[in-house]
Amino acid sequence: MGRGGSFNSFGGPIPDGLQNLTSLEHLDLRSNNFISSIPTWLHKFTRLEYLSLRGNRLEGQISSVVGNLSSTIKSLNLDYSEVQGKIPTSIARLCNLRSISIIGVKLSQDISQIIDIFSGCVSDVIEIVDLRDNKLSNQLINELGQFKSLQGLLLGDNMISGHIPSSLGKLSSLQAVSLSNNKLNGTLSEIHxxxxxxxxxxxxxxxxxxxxxxPDWVPPFKKIKSLDLGSCNLGPQFPSWINSLEHLLYLDMSNSGILGTIPSRFFKSIPRRLKHFNLSHNHIYGEIPSLSEATQLESVDLNSNSLSGPIPFIPFNIRLLDLSNNALAGSLFHFLCSERNEAKHSMEFLILANNSLSGELPDCWMNLQHLSVLKLGNNAFTGALPASMGSLTSLHSLQLDHNNLSGPIPASLQNCAKFIENVLVVMKGRELEYNTMLKLVRCMDLSGNNLSGDIPEEMTNLVALQSLNLSHNFLTGKIPENVGAMRSLESIDFSGNLLSGRIPQSISSLTFLSHLNLSDNNLTGKIPLGTQLQGFNASCFAGNNLCGAPLPKNCTDQNVPIPAENENGGEDEDEMGYWLYVSTAFGFVVGFWCVIGPLLINRRWRYKYCHFLDRIIAKLGCL
Structure with a gap:
């Protein structure tokens, strides 16, 4: 038995020399960089059972040559191989084919046509059909029920429409079904x-x-582990049959039209093995039952409901808790700081934005050492940012905007050494939503609070920060002189504060800066020169007492104050530049009339000056 070479960096065409290995049973060329059509000589492998060309740059169509493979072929994999076209009808001759996987190659084909191709001798033996992420269209047909050996039917992320045929319920060997993200409609009933x-x-x-x-339905799939019914209409009652599924690890009933409260017995009777639970985007109200008995839960998503009351106690091993967009109220103190919740070492995502939570932020964030994402925006928190937030050294995302926080920004935030990557940010003048797992943007958003004091100079240590939004607070003092050290900044918004002094010259070195808003402060002086700054709209600097491009106000106007000294006691560099230009012009005028002027007036002096120049030139010629 021979094997090919996978996960290498082979390039060029698939070598023709391989065709001499006629005894091959297993040929695995996946994850290389072969640029070739599917070789026509594959039929020479009369013993071949497994063929994988996954992850190469195959050219052209899936030609009928695939149907010329040996009748011994059992597994064919062309995933992400850049082939085009349709599955050829010749594949119906592969009567021992157990598994076919062609993911992500954009097959433009009717799914009913594919079912017809496999309805011959292949239908008796085929076990896995994986055609996810293509352009398959039209409807599933009732002939689906003839594939008695089928274990995996994976057709997600296509454009399949119409109803799911009831013959699906005949496939007693079926273990996995993926039909997500298609255009299916109609009703699923017990017969399915x-x-x-x-x-x-x-x-x-x-x-x-x-x-x-x-209402009393008992599902026949007693051993199911993953059930995703997101966007299916299950309501209005909470489905009681869920409680009979004792082996569930993953359950998604989001956006499913459920109306009412979460049954108090649910988290008591819920399978002890359940790890991931999503009931978001429904119409659930009332308080959240205690989660303390659901000891295996790792993620709970109840966002976008009408839940009220306090945040319940949760198991210490939960990694993700999303309760955003509800009507939860009360303090975070007992949730975060009580002895019962001291050991939440596993929590990585805590998302509580858009609620009615209030009180001061507790000073016990050291209990969440692995916290990666913290979203508390759009609540009613008051008081100062606690110093213990600086202990969140694994933090990637921080959102505290639109609260009533006050006091200074703690310098301890510089300890958040990951720089900060936000899910919801107010960036470049508009609100953007990012998936935290994609890690697309690094930012800090503390806008819309009552923060006061200076912007800490230590904040400039966050050299990988890409977006910094401190707008609409009561910050005073100057923009940190070393702001230019934050070389990765793409967006700065300090608008709507009480900042004063000049704009630091170092800001002109931020070459990636594409959004800047310093409006509505008390800034004075000349806008530093730099292609980035002069390219912004004048509105970015409005509501200050600034001058220079892009503003129409010229810095020589008498009503524009130009600071006389900088913080080191020396002359301001803008003023120095101004006087340098004046003195240069004055020196030119004086020098011209003191040297050239007499030569123009006195003929004898002109004569002697010309002889002097002749002698100098003659001496230079002798060197």
Missing amino acids: FANLTSLLAFYVSGNSLTLKVS
């Missing part, structure tokens, strides 16, 4: 699941389906 006793994973989110079963 009648014989799915082997089902372990079922994904149908991102469609327009309705699940309609009797």
